[in-house]
Amino acid sequence: MPARFAHPRTKILLSTLPMLLFLLWPPVQADRPAIWGNLAPGSHPVGFKVFASVDASRTMPLVTGTDGPAEYGPRTVRIYVWYPATAGTGSVLRVGDYAHMAAEDFALISRDAIIEVRGLPLPVPLAKGVEIERQQEILESVGFAMRDAQPDPIRRPLLLVGQGLYYESPLTQFILCEYMASHGYVVATCPLVGTHTRLVNLNVVDLETEVRDLEFILAQARKLEYVDQDELGVIGYDLGGMAGLLLTMRNPDVDAFLSLDAGILSLHFSGLPNNHPSYAADKFRAPWMHMTQARFVPADRTDDASATLFDRKQYADSYLLLFNTISHGSFTSYANFGITAAVPGYWGPISDDGRRISLAIGSYARDFFDAYLKGDRKARDRLSKAPSEFGLDDVITRLERRPTSDTPAPHRDELVQVMIERGMDAAAPVIASARASYPDSLLFDEGVLNWLGYHFLYWWGRKEDAVGVFELNADIHSESGNAYDSLGEAYAALGNHEKALDSYRRSLELNPANANAAQMIERLEASAGPSE
Structure with a gap:
């Protein structure tokens, strides 16, 4: 019957149908981790392992405990890997386990230390963003990954993840990493560490170091028997988005690139990444999805002065998702922690519904990689729909698409x-x-x-x-x-x-x-x- 004659209950159902469809977008399972909010795991159990690998081509000062000059040794890169696993083996990781690894990564505790979560030195967003009582609850929250679970031997597409400045720990993106692994991806990352010290600087040298770390974990991850050698995606948040862009520009193997609130649309105040020798817009040929705060991108970009990299990109499909948030942290796992307190240097007071933002990021990210790494036509069709069709127009204020069938000129x-x-x-x-x-x-x-x-x-x-x-x-x-x-x-x-x-x-x-x-x-x- 016409909508104006619909029964009141029918009206309610019709108005909520887009949101119901969106929540059912991934297959809903009963064992969804509470910390994930409305994100639903895929059909794969998730395994996790962390291991240290040595890049002998680079050096870092060694902590010797002496008063003499610093000694140098090869750069050690600690690699985190999430992967589809066989059913049900291994202990399930808590947020506190990721926080423990973060403290190890940055030498706040020794690698062999066993410290209860109450005694852990926490990353600033968690330490300052919530009350102590709430911290304990978050740290005890259970994720979805099982430590050292038996990998599913089927080869899966690989996703590399670049971490951000001030958000250097993989804890920052662990929910997205677990989520993508549950949907059939191997996800690999490492902590963001500077070139010569733990401190990361906003300059070409340390940006190049992050790119090289990503290249190193790419080489290590491709040795894993359950990694598909031909399907490669890159995800980058903040400085990691700059590193991911450069990696995509200089490595034709990258099949799709997702950037999260990274300063790459227009020239960053630091000059990065444009002043890096590997920045070459004509080599940016992979499909791209960029998610960022709506306030940073004007709708009217008709002249050359206001045109962004999204507007200038010549080849491969591109998507620009503008989010209704003013918090950089909304593009991280912290969005699911219920953080509302201001953290100087990180974010102001937060009023956003972080879990709905996380739902939108995860679901669009999965469709993007399913479309371009797995060739899923239904996923690509969903990318062409407006956020309002999924009841997300309050979260995503605008979705711009630049489809292209142009074949790039040979470089x-x-x-x-x-x-x-x-x-x-x-x-x-x-x-x-x-x-x-x-x-x-x-x-x-x-x-x-x-x-x-x-x-x-x-x-x-x-x-x-x-x-x-x-x-x-x-x-x-x-x-x-x-x-x-x-x-x-x-x-x-x-x-x-x-x-x-x-x-x-x-x-x-x-x-x-x-x-x-x-x-x-x-x-x-x-x-x-x-x-x-």
């Missing part, structure tokens, strides 16, 4: 590798196809081709390939006197003096100050003898 590094490995004859049709398909894309910098050509010419002894590279360079950069100068040099080395002369003459036309071209023209004309 110059890929094409250079083809030229090196296959030679210019084999590479020529690949390059010609790329130039025809992407006429507006500058596939090669002049200097890159020039440098490659000289490697072929003098170091690798491949003169024909050198000529091919210099011909390509002169064709792309047809107004460059230097490109024609190099081409003339390659022709001369190959013994083709006529073409060498033509190239040097063209170089001199473009740059009359090119003394080398003038000298080579004179020398080549003299060696050719008098013309008839």
